[in-house]
Amino acid sequence: MSTEINWQKSSFSDSGGQCVEVAEHNGEILIRESDAPDTITTTSHAKFAAFLKGVKAGEFDHFAL
Template sequence: MNENSKETAVPPVQNGVQASSLDACWIKSRHSNAEGNCVEVAPLVDGGIAMRNSRDPDGPALVYTAAEVAAFLAGAKDGEFDHLL
């Protein structure tokens, strides 16, 4: 890579897996905008659920169990995270 190249090295993935390494069908909310600032989710064959940033589809994905995602969604619906906004 030379100094005129627009390519950059891929940073190491921390706290997750490389999204491009997952054989997954990614889904985003129908409420998402067209600018690509979205969280995408994908069901995995082992029952887990992966999440990634749509702006970086080859970047890191966080993988959770279905129970962890259910607990997070229940908390969000109950307003547990409203103070963060």
């Protein structure tokens, strides 16, 4: 039996469909780019939470265009 993966993207993603998508599946966080949906990176909830804390704190602002 296959479980459907429900991908989410930010409401701030551009209208051209180019975005990063995130899902939770089998206890892991899955990350992919909408223009390369077959390439999926996995990480743990704890690692993703640490990354999000860094984003919220502005640690990655220098990567934004």
